Amino acid sequence: MDFALPDEVEVLRQKVRGFVESELLPLEADPESYGEHENIAEPLLERMRETAKSAGLWAPQMPVDRGGLGLNVQAMAAFYEAANHSIFGPVCFNCAAPDDGNMMLLEKVARDDQKRRWLQPIVDGKVRSSFAMTEPAPGGGSDPSMIRTTAERDGDLWRISGRKWFITGAQAATHFILVARTSDDTRKGLTAFLFHRDDPNWQIVRRIPIMGPEEHGGHCELVFDGLEIPDENRLMEVGDGLKATQIRLGTARLTHCMRWLGLAQRAIRIARDYVEEREAFGMKLAERESVQMQLGEAAMRIEIGRLLTMRAAWTLDQGDKARKQISMAKIEVADALHQAVDTAIQLNGARGYSKDTILEWIYRYARQARLVDGASEVHKTVLNRFLQQEGQEFWRWGV
Incomplete structure (x- = not known):
C-alpha cells in the first residue's frame, strides 16, 4: 500500500495551503470580511473567487474541459482538506456544499444540453x-x-x-x-x-x-x-430519483469529511500555538502531560479520519459505490472534528470560547456534522447491514 500522494497532487496541495495562508487567513481576523450570516461577505467572496481562478485553483472536482482541475477523488481529498484550513476556503475555490455535490451529480448524469444550461453556470461561478x-x-x-x-x-x-x-x-x-x-x-x-x-x-x-x-x-x-x-x-x-439521490450523496458525504478534516487540523493548530506560549504555575501548558495527552488523542482521531476518508476516496476511484467506506468515514470524521475543536477550546480557556479566535465559529459549525447527509446513527445501521450481509468479509482488503 502506497500512502504517498503523487508528486503533482502534493504540489497542488502545497499551492492550496499557500493560497490559504497568504490570501484567506488574514481575512478571517477582520470583522468586515463577514456577511450577515457569519460567512465571507459577498463582494469579498467575488474578489477572492477571481483570485483563486487566476491562481489555477478553481473547481477541483470538475473536468478540465469544463473549467475545472479534473482531479480524481483521492486528489480531491488532499485539495479539500488543505482548502478548509480557512473557514472561507471551500467557497472561494468553488468546492463548497451544496454546489459541490450538485455539480458532481449533474456532470455524471445530466444530458449535454442540461449540462450547458444547468451545470456550466455553476462551474463558472455565475450562479449557485x-x-x-x-x-x-x-x-x-x-x-x-x-x-x-x-x-x-x-x-x-x-x-x-x-x-x-x-x-x-x-x-x-x-x-x-x-x-x-x-x-x-x-x-x-x-x-x-x-x-x-x-x-x-x-x-x-x-x-x-x-x-x-x-x-x-x-x-x-x-x-x-x-x-x-x-x-x-x-x-x-x-x-430514477432515488438513484440520483444516492449518486449525489455518496461522494458529497465524503467531500464533507475532506473539508472537516481541514477544520479539525486548523483547530488543533490554534491550540498548539497557544499552549506553546501560555505559562501557568511556572511552566508552559505544552509541557503538561494532561495537555499532551489531549492533543495527542485529537491528532490520532484526525489521522484515523484521514485514513478512512482516503480509503473511501480510493474505493470510489476504483468504480465502487463505497457505501460502507463512506459511512465509516462520515461517522469518524464528524466525531474527530467535534473532539478537535472541543479540545482546542478547552486548552484556550476563555479565549477559545470568545470570538477572539475562530474556534467558537468552528465549534458551532461542527455540531451539524453528526446530522447532515444522514445522522451518525443511520450510518451505523448501514454498517451493521453490511456486517450481516458480508460476515467476516466485512474486513476484506480491496474492492
Missing part, C-alpha cells in the same frame, strides 16, 4: 444551486422513500406540490435540483427535476434560524403550489 430533498415529518429525511412532495404529469409538464425544509443554500440559489414522488413504487417512485429560481408557483417561506454559521443562502423551508416543470427538465429517467 440547491438540492431540494428533505421534508418536514412525516416526509422524507434520512429515508428518501418517505418523500411526500408529488410531481403529477400533465402532458409535457410536471406539476409539483409539497413542502421541503432545511434546504441548504436555497435563498442564494438560482438553479435547483428537486426530488419528488411520481408513483408509489418503493424503489422507483421518485424522480429528479431541474427548476429555476424565477419559475412561478413556489416560494421560500422562511430561512430557518440555526445555531451555527451558515452557508450562503442558509437553510430554508420551501412550499410548492403547482410549480410546472417541463419534461425536458427532468433529470435522468422517471423513477
